[in-house]
Structure formats: structure tokens, C-alpha cells
Amino acid sequence: MNIYPVQLQIVEPASLLIDWSDGCKQQYPLAELRDHCPCATCREKRQADAKKPAVLLPVLSPAEAQPLRLVSMKPVGNYAYSIAFSDGHDTGIYTFEQLRELGHEVLA
Numbered sequence: 001m002n003i004y005p006v007q008l009q010i011v012e013p014a015s016l017l018i019d020w021s022d023g024c025k026q027q028y029p030l031a032e033l034r035d036h037c038p039c040a041t042c043r044e045k046r047q048a049d050a051k052k053p054a055v056l057l058p059v060l061s062p063a064e065a066q067p068l069r070l071v072s073m074k075p076v077g078n079y080a081y082s083i084a085f086s087d088g089h090d091t092g093i094y095t096f097e098q099l100r101e102l103g104h105e106v107l108a
Contacts, residue, residue: 004078004096014068018103026103030068034085036102037092061087 007019016028069086076082076093084090094102 003100005081005099008073010070016070016073017106018099020100024100025106026100027106028099028103030070030085032102033083033094034068034087034089036098037089038094038098039091042089042092 003020003022003024005018006021007017009017009019011017011027014030016030016033017025018028019025064087066086071084071086071090072082073084074082080093080095081099082090082093
């Protein structure tokens with residue numbers, strides 16, 4: 001993929017904006033990024049949760065009860081970003097391809 005991020009910006013407390021090299025702008029709610037974490041632990045948890053009945057009143061940890069924030073976003077080579085969230089999770093490596101798929105296009 002020859003398309004890459006040229007600018008990253010927090011536009012709301014809970015949203016990321018990426019300007020791409022092809023001129024596309026996409027917005028990412030942080031909760032959606034966190035929900036789609038590509039790490040092995042999160043993938044396994046999503047698969048296990050899909051098999052379980054929904055919990056009507058889930059118990060949240062103190063970190064989960066706080067608004068989710070982006071703590072850091074570091075490049076991984078020329079193909080991805082490692083994203084750390086305020087809930088302490090930081091093992092997901094989001095490829096540029098995955099980010100393009102997850103984003104919501106912002107019309108100028």
C-alpha cells in the first residue's frame with residue numbers, strides 16, 4: 001500500500017483525525033479503534049465474547065469507567081502504528097490498511 005498518513009490530530013477528546021497522502025481525511029472514534037484492536041489477546045477475546053450471551057449489567061474496572069483517551073501513537077516501520085490507550089492497553093499494531101478500513105471519511 002503506497003498510501004500513508006501525513007498528519008495525525010486529536011479533534012475531540014475521544015476522536016482521532018488522519019490526513020492521508022492521497023488527500024482523504026478520516027475520523028476515528030477512539031472507542032472504535034480500541035474495540036478493533038488487532039492484537040492476539042483482543043482477537044481471542046472478541047471470538048470468545050461472540051459465543052457468550054450478552055451481559056446485561058457488565059462490571060467495569062476503574063480504567064474502563066473513565067473516558068477513553070489516546071496516550072501515544074508511535075510508528076512501526078513504514079506500515080503501521082502502535083497505539084496506547086488510557087485503559088492501559090498498548091499491544092495493538094494497526095496497519096495503514098486496517099486504519100483505512102476503520103476510518104469514517106470526513107467530507108470537506
